[in-house]
Amino acid sequence: QVQLVESGGGLVQAGGSLRLSCAASGRTFSGYAVGWFRQAPGKEREFVAFCSSSGGITSYAESVKGRFTISRDNFKNTVYLQMSSLKPEDTAVYYCTVYTEPKSWGQGTQVTVSS
Numbered sequence: 032q033v034q035l036v037e038s039g040g041g042l043v044q045a046g047g048s049l050r051l052s053c054a055a056s057g058r059t060f061s062g063y064a065v066g067w068f069r070q071a072p073g074k075e076r077e078f079v080a081f082c083s084s085s086g087g088i089t090s091y092a093e094s095v096k097g098r099f100t101i102s103r104d105n106f107k108n109t110v111y112l113q114m115s116s117l118k119p120e121d122t123a124v125y126y127c128t129v130y131t132e133p134k135s136w137g138q139g140t141q142v143t144v145s146s
Contacts, residue, residue: 033057033135035127040140043117047144051112053127053137061105064130067112069123069142076126080112095121117144 039051051067064083070076080101081090089101100113110127124139 033060033063033129033131035129035135035137037125037127037137037140040125040142042143042145045117045119045144045146047117048113048115049117049142051114051125051127051140051142053110053112055108055110055129057135058131060108060129065101065103065110066128066130067099067101067110067125068128069121069125070139071120071123074123079125082110114142117142119144119146 033055034057035053035055037051037053039049043049062084066081067079068076069079079092079095080099082101082103086103091099098116103110122144124141126139127137129135
């Protein structure tokens with residue numbers, strides 16, 4: 032397993048930006064794909080973004096495409112999610128994951144977007 036700690040969440044106005052970070056420790060991080068998911072109150076956890084082990088392949092949920100960017104720094108064992116043009120519907124707890132088997136998850140960081 033990989034231990035993950037997210038940070039960077041907070042309260043932001045609609046249209047603003049935030050950058051989430053996820054620091055990994057434990058097993059070798061660089062050999063695994065990573066991703067971000069989110070869970071809003073009363074809703075299922077949903078996929079947000081994916082990044083391959085090398086960083087060369089990324090994919091996004093339609094709802095965030097063009098606004099969010101996932102990246103990773105394998106030397107720092109860190110995954111990032113740059114979020115811009117934030118909307119109230121982006122409000123959720125954001126979780127990073129590493130695609131080990133089973134997946135490794137962080138504890139989540141709260142993002143609240145006010146209208």
